[in-house]
Amino acid sequence: MNYIALGKRIRDHRRALGLTQEQLAEKTGVSISFIGHIERGSRKASLDTLVAICNAMNMSPAVLLQDSLICDLPVVPEETSRRQRDLINEISRVILENYDR
Helix, strand or coil, X not given: CCHHHHHHHHHHHHHHCCCCHXXXXXXXXXXXXXXXXXXXXXXXXXXHHHHHHHHHCCCCHHHHCCCCCXXXXXXXXXXXXXXXXXXXXXXXXXXXXXXXX
C-alpha cells in the first residue's frame, strides 16, 4: 500500500473541506499527531480509523484506497499490462473526483 499517496489524498480532501487536523481528529476520535502521521504516510491507520476518516469527510473508501487496490475490471482484457491498468485507474479516479462538480 502506498501510505504517502493515501495520506496526501486525506490531507487534500481535508483541506478542500476546510477542516483542520484538529477538527478531523475530533471527528474520528484519534489524536491530532496521529492524523499528521497518517497524512505524511509515516504511520499506518487501522481499518476502523480509515472508515472513520471516510465517514468524517463524506469520502468514498474507493477513492481513498484507489492506488492500493488492484481491480480487474471485467471490461479490461487479462493481457492488459500493469502500466495500462494504472492508467485506467488514474483516469477513473479523475472522473470520480470530478463527477459531482
